[in-house]
Amino acid sequence: MAVVEHKILGDQRGKLVALESSINVPFEIKRVFYIYGTQPGVPRGQHSHFETKQYLIAVNGSCKVTLDNGSAKETFLLNSPNMALFQDAMTWGEMHDFSSDCVLLVLASDYYDESDYIRNYDDFLLEVSK
Ligand code: TYD
Numbered sequence: 166m167a168v169v170e171h172k173i174l175g176d177q178r179g180k181l182v183a184l185e186s187s188i189n190v191p192f193e194i195k196r197v198f199y200i201y202g203t204q205p206g207v208p209r210g211q212h213s214h215f216e217t218k219q220y221l222i223a224v225n226g227s228c229k230v231t232l233d234n235g236s237a238k239e240t241f242l243l244n245s246p247n248m249a250l251f252q253d254a255m256t257w258g259e260m261h262d263f264s265s266d267c268v269l270l271v272l273a274s275d276y277y278d279e280s281d282y283i284r285n286y287d288d289f290l291l292e293v294s295k
Pocket of ligand 1: 196210
């Protein structure tokens with residue numbers, strides 16, 4: 166679990182970061198969503214996925230992400246549009262400390278499917294210990 170720094174492209178006109186499915190994003194991208202307008206002090210996520218992998222980028226503003234694989238927990242700060250965090254399947258994730266201007270872009274390896282979610286932490290701990 167580590168933050169990845171993507172190469173910043175562009176020129177005197179401005180900056181650009183390019184993300185390519187299965188090239189510099191570690192899976193085939195099937196879905197993109199973004200979280201914004203998060204209210205102060207409100208965490209998001211607080212779930213794991215059985216199969217879905219995610220790639221998180223604060224394209225504006227900043228937030229923190231705590232990842233927990235059932236035995237180790239680590240908190241990462243995303244505060245630059247060229248930084249990305251990979252969240253593997255079977256990893257509990259919580260996004261928190263959103264700046265008011267934060268737009269958190271999430272690339273996902275699967276289409277939305279509620280049955281892929283584990284929303285209860287005790288159920289997650291049971292599943293990872295199997
Ligand atoms: P939720 O998973 O609770 O958001 P977060 O993890 O950011 O706290 O999702 C909020 C709502 O949006 C919930 O009703 C499910 C729905 N949703 C979709 O329909 N498609 C998606 O791709 C996602 C991520 C959520």
